Amino acid sequence: MSNALDDLIAAVEAGEAPPIYGRADPCGLGQGRIYLQDAFNGSLDAARALHEAALPQWDWSIHDCQAFLRTGSADYDDEVVVEGINAEPARAWLLAILRAMKEGKDA
Template identity: 45%
Template structure:
C-alpha cells in the first residue's frame, strides 16, 4: 500500500473534495496507486460511498482493512461535529473529526492505514 497516495486521498477527504484536480479519474488513479492489488476498485467504491455519508460503506471498509480495530463515536457537542476514533488495545489511536460521521470514520480509517503503511515500510 502506498502511503504517499493514501496521504493525498486523506487530504482530499478532509477538505471535502473527492476530486482533487477536477479530473474525473483523479481519485480512481490515487486508489489504484495506493492499493496495488486487484481490489483497489472495491475500496474506492466503499470509500466514495462513505465520503457521501454511507455508514454501511464506512463499516465495510473498516472491517475489510482494519478488522483488529474497534470504533467509538463522540458527538457530545453536535455543533462541533463528530469524532470517530479507532482503537487497538483500548486507547484511541486514530481520529476523524468532521460534521458527517461516515466521512469522519473514513478519515480515521485512512489515518490508520497511513500509519500501518509507514510502520510496514
C-alpha cells in the same frame, strides 16, 4: 504508498470527493475501494464495510463528529489510536480509517 494516502486524506479533509475509478489502487484499499465514495457521501454502512475490509482488527467508536480507531491491543502501552473529525460522521470515520492505514504503512 504514504504519499497516495496523504493525498487521499488531504482531499477528504478538503471536502473533495475521492477518485475511486481506474485500475490503480495506490492506497491498497482493494475491494474496499467501492465503499470509499459512499462513505465520503455520508453512508455509515459504507464506512463500516470499508473499515471491515481494510482494518478488521481495529476497534472503532463514533461520538458526534469524531471517529476513533484503536488497535485494541491488550498492552495499552502499544495501543495505537487514530481520530477523524468531520461534521459528517461517516466522513470522520473515513478519515480515521485512512489515518489508521497510514499509521500501519509507516510503522
